[in-house]
Amino acid sequence: MTDTGKQLTKLVYDALCAVCKDSNIDVDFSMDSISCEIPPKPEYGDMAFPMFAFAKRFRTAPVKIAAAVAGKISTPDAQVLVAGPYVNFKIDRKAVVQGILSSVASEKDDFGRNDSLKGNKIVVEFSCPNTNKPLHLGHLRNDSIGESVSRIFAFNNGDVKKVNLINDRGIHICKSMAAYQKFGEGKTPESEHIKGDHFVGDYYVRYNTWSQSDETAEPVAREMLVKWEAGDEEVRKLWTLMNSWTIGGIQETYKKTGISFDKIYYESQTYKSGKKAILDGLEKGLFYKDEKNTVWVDLAEIGLDKKVLLRGDGTSLYLTQDIGTAIARHEDWPFDRLYYVVGSEQQYHFKVLFYVLQKLGYDWAKSLYHLSYGMVNLPEGKMKSREGKVVDADDLIEELEQMAKDEIIAKGRENEIDDIDKAAEAIALGALNYFLLSTMPSKDMVFNPAESLSFNGNTGPYLQYTGARICSMLRKYEGNTDDVDFSLITGDDEWELVKSLGNFSDVVKQAGADYNPMLIATYLYNLAKHYSKYYHDYSILKNDDEKVTVARVALSKAVLQVLKNGFALIGIPFLEKM
């Protein structure tokens, strides 16, 4: 495609020069200034050259320039069209089709893989749950984005490490512990047959109701935190036990949603770090101390106020700790970039964090990114943990699975599918991940259970269904596609499909550059949509001419392959049957 594009660009350039000569205008532009586009509709041709850029120079309307330029071009390779302000070409599609379909067939699961991030060491930190409650829908969005961008970076051949930092200490953890100590009566997740994270989460809720009616609750939690920091044996024991329950439960959820990490950090092990860096900075005069020995940073340089880096008693804060872990991480593995997948409400925090690291003289601080994502709201407003207005992750997944199962049975597909439970799980996960990733990360999104859980239309299951149909068709096809006459797949609808396949790699690159999985989701939806129309309008298996069948099957195989490759990037399980 690019070769053809270059040839045509040269033709257009030469014609433009000729037009300049006729009008006595100096040629002060190069070939690079000519842009080449793919027209939005097939009837406009296959390649388009807009003439807008020359309107000013020529003091002529783009439409007239296009006509003049087109008049100067004659080539046996392509047909020239004037479409308003554009000079368009219809080209010989066969070679392009052959090129793209052959690459898909030979590169298979690696089709779309490229070197745009080769040599880049990239850390993606995401999820970062607390150990006092189970995951909710907001965490699922975080996980989904983190896992997906990691896969996209890796598909651009970046060297990716996924890390998690578990927030396992602090007053909120002590609250669930305090409630358990008071009301637990030695119960365990096993004895109550409850998933560990939910078990602990129930005590966190219990604490909140307790503290509302009894003012002795708060001192209990506070005292527990002091004991924890002092290393009190009994408190530590309880802490270890309850954390193991929660983390065990959360890991089950990770397993279910296809999330994994290369390394898991625990805040209890890192929360004291950063102190030394701050003191060093203080010595260098980067920060200042007040009369209470509190260490401050002045943020006037970046238009902000000031911020505490170290308490007067020498203890660390969230920011201090993040400074420490960032430094430690870079020492562990000198990354080229580090992405923090964290909600948009922490934009201020990261702005300050990056600034302080830069001030401390760490050059790599400019390679830190806050991959900020918006909140997941409910139609009636925000999710509020304390009021119990949250969409629990496990509950949501279970509900989706049940719906998928019902759907399979309602469609009478249970005999066609080998393992209904497995298929239902895959459909549920596909629906969930597609839903979470098809909105731009930076934007807030609304989760309307009734509408969001649909399996029709622009959804994950629609994509899975498109793939499953192709598979089902291929199972019925006996022949092979070793010898394809590519000239038989040059119709407009087929051309659109092939063009789309050819774009996949660019979309993967763009998604990597923008760290935006939504681009993959949108791309896949459009591909599936084009294919569905094609599938409906064209007979693929039953044709008078066997050669036509071969060609169409080859095209279908290529679409299937690209769908598969894209699915892997946004966490949509591929299904051969559904």
Next chain:
RNA sequence: GAUCCAUUAGCUCAGCUGGAUAGAGCGCUUCCCUCCUAAGGAAGAGGCCGCCCGUUCAAAUCGGGCAUGGAUCACCA
């Protein structure tokens, strides 16, 4: 008071570094199991792209202002 983000169809969202008649899905009104899965396809209705200026041959897109909604801001994470 300040900073950041958002505002596109009834609802949920696309629209890339400005360019050909503003696009999907859901919902609504119709039509299609002709072959390979109807979890599908086709058609229709539905838009001052929040408002006002500006830059440009060209603005949903860029800049400024305003309005509305949200997030954040001095020792919570």
